[in-house]
Amino acid sequence: MTRILVVEDDPDIRSMLERGLTAEGFTVSAAERASEALADARETTPAAVVLDIMLPDSSGYDICRSLRSEGFAGPILFLSAKDEVSDRVQGLSDGADDYIVKPFDFAELVARLRTQLLRRKxxxxxxxxxxxxxxxxxxxxxxxxxxxxxxxxxxxTELLSLLMHSPNRPLLRGEIFDELWASHGGLSLNVVDVYVGYLRIKLGDIARAGGPIIVTVRGRGFMLDLREASSDS
Structure with a gap:
């Protein structure tokens, strides 16, 4: 059975998630502290993590970064009362796949969790x-x-994959947003520009080596320019 790790310090919410996810057919382990969550993840390697941000001994952001740095590739979904756009952007920047604001609808959480698991598959x-x-x-x-x-x-990775599937063809900001961020309420099209900026920085050495670059197409959006193709011909 698919194992889900729930990290939540509120005992009522933690218990509800344990019962609800178990009823949905998942195997559930739960932790209320960051130290417990990291120990559990290292021992059991869950398929996905549902993660609160405000914990007694650390931050959910720290847990997310630690898991990613250790190679955890499963979906991480933040579940938090912090509802500012900056909070969501930080969570997604730290490696989370989704961000759900409390109070939340349990059916929506399950739907988003299953979507992320299917995407990983x-x-x-x-x-x-x-x-x-x-x-x-x-x-x-x-x-x-x-x-x-x-x-x-x-x-x-998802943004670069999207651009690589349509190389040398501009993708509208709206197309990119709808594909990667439409399900994250409260975010605007500006998040596309933010992540393109992040990706350009990460690909800097590749660009300097003559590899593809991400160009801005005025009035259109962004395009992965396979410039090395022309240099080889």
């Missing part, structure tokens, strides 16, 4: 994609151009 079936000489490992979240590599967050 699809990624596992196709672990690497290529565009020209650029390759992207979807599981390890690593871009490679020749001997040059770049480690990415999950959201940066």
């Amino acid at each position: 699809g990624l596992a079936e196709r672990t690497t994609i290529t565009a020209g000489r650029l390759s992207l490992d979807l599981v390890m979240r690593q871009a490679r151009f020749g001997a040059v590599t770049a480690r990415l967050t999950q959201r940066e």
